Amino acid sequence: MKFDRTFRTVIVLFIILVILISSYFVQDIISKNNVASVEETDLSLTGAKLSDSTYAKMVVSGTWDSAVGVANQFDFTIFNADKYDLANWTISIQVPAGSVLDNYWGSEAELDKSTGLLVIKPTSYNNTILSDGNITFGIIVSAKEAFSPTSLHLQGYKILNNNTSLARRIVEVFIGIWAIVFIGFLVTRLNFRNYREKQKNDIKIILQSMNTFINFIDAKDPYTRGHSKRVAMYAAEIAKRMRLPEDDIQNIYYAGLLHDAGKISVPDAVLNKPGVLTKEERTMIQNHTVAGGKMLVQLSSLKGVRETALYHHERYDGSGYPDGLKGEMIPLFARIVGVADAYDAMSSNRVYRRHLNKDEIIEEIQKGAGTQFDPRIVTYMVDMINDGYVNVVKMETADNDESYGKFNLTEEDIPGVYMGF
Ligand SMILES: [Fe+2]
Incomplete structure (x- = not known):
């Protein structure tokens, strides 16, 4: 049987309590019968x-x-x-x-x-x-x-x-309080465990539903397979390093998973076109944000998911789409996912270019601080690149990223500019 650390601690404390109570009674019995x-x-x-x-x-x-x-x-x-x-x-x-x-x-x-x-x-x-x-x-x-x-x-x-055993009285009170706290703790912990079990199951259902949906998105855009999951993991890690509350970290993960949900409304031919896009095609692709916002409007119970899909292509200087929001006006989740999304686009092969190398990515991201990206979030993303966290994510999601490494483009094919959609 496996016990977690807290449970082991409770068992040890319980044994100590039993020893304390037993020794108390034993002492009492001995003293009375001596x-x-x-x-x-x-x-x-x-x-x-x-x-x-x-x-x-x-x-x-x-x-x-x-x-x-x-x-x-x-x-x-x-x-x-x-x-x-x-x-x-x-x-x-x-x-x-x-x-x-x-x-x-x-x-x-x-x-x-x-x-x-x-x-x-x-x-x-x-x-x-x-x-x-x-x-x-x-x-x-x-x-x-x-x-x-x-x-x-x-x-x-x-x-x-009784008059002279003040210490005994203190021990009695202490044991009484301790027993009440201990029983309360056990009951709370039991309830909390049941709650956690239920919560775990709920999260599992949410994730399974999301993954099913993501499979639809991936089916449309096979070159970005695994993208949503990686973005979700990068975004959640940024949120964690920013010390956001646990709920926000969880929701930002969901937001990362679904940020490109609107791509399902973009025709395959446009989404996977290798050449230069026409103005209409570009508009169709950019419309995945608004489409995503509409699709996810029912998902209001997951905070920030809809807004992230809608605003993850806004730019910090207000030149992004769809609404041209600026700075802090862009929801925080969307700003975080925006940086994570950009990093993943730069570090993955796309139909129109090969991935950039680490130094090029850092340079591009830092160049975008204050214009495309929230500068504070950029520092966390750069840290994650430098300390290798991003590689852990790539390894963990490697099974989903079947297209990775299939491109044989040369350095010259790199357009030099980030073209994430
Ligand atoms: Fe996008």
């Missing part, structure tokens, strides 16, 4: 740690006589300087056999008399110690004598704290 427990057995009871920032401390805050013997008060503090909240925590201490739980506060406590383990659990008020928080609570245990617990254990679940 049971961290560290047992501290140091008799100094400096603290039991879950981590460097989450730990418990215990102090013996007093002893006094009781009915059993000695009452021992122990106060506990759990510090949570972590970025996580601490949930479902328990603290447990080992107490001597025979101890009695006298009192407790700030928590719930349960003494297992068989093991001597006193487990202190959170109450409903403080079952979660928030990030950067701490709680204090205490118990009184009566025993035969004063004692210090031999071990202190702290257990709990670390869970992510």
Whole structure:
């Protein structure tokens, strides 16, 4: 399966999105189910740690006589300087056999008399110690004598704290926006692809219709076979180099293809006459512009095609035909096709002369700048000759140009003037 670059990029971005979302959930699941427990057995009871920032401390805050013997008060503090909240925590201490739980506060406590383990659990008020928080609570245990617990254990679940996870919020928002944009992009792209497919098909139909019509023109004037296609390609390239909009480039290509449509109305004998033309014959040939304009009047949906057929023989100085339009009055497409048409006529063999060579063509075109041609367009055409673009076009259209190279005229046969119609 072949994918274009944009589609590959979308796939890569999609995979990254999946990884991001998965890692987000995995992190969440891990953080919520992480049971961290560290047992501290140091008799100094400096603290039991879950981590460097989450730990418990215990102090013996007093002893006094009781009915059993000695009452021992122990106060506990759990510090949570972590970025996580601490949930479902328990603290447990080992107490001597025979101890009695006298009192407790700030928590719930349960003494297992068989093991001597006193487990202190959170109450409903403080079952979660928030990030950067701490709680204090205490118990009184009566025993035969004063004692210090031999071990202190702290257990709990670390869970992510919403207040401290600004970065996570940002990631959530980012992922949300990204997902919306991504889905939007996918939908748009899918629609755009369908649209492009349809557009491609439409263009194919237009081109096939045009080529069929061009075959009629070529059948009448076999010496210029391939001319329309080459002119279309030169004109489109000029438009591209002039940075005209994409639609204009497309339309100028159609305009180039059909610029000589009116030739179909010119009698074959006149069109292919090798000798000097009479005034009437010249008028008949020149009339292909007006005829083309009339024939293409129905093709109004393709911008500039009719005007190009009508005005591609106007001259920049106003001495052209059919209307003697001058300068910018001549539609841009017609000015561009005019230059492309002239180049192709000069570089192809005609019934009345052989093609000119590269230097002669450049000289002729430059001579015509400002008189026959729009000077700005001339510079693009000359560039295309010099950088070899025109040769690429000739190679691409070689199959259509069956007459190319069939002439064996000598240099002397070159009339020296361009006689494009
Ligand atoms: Fe023409």
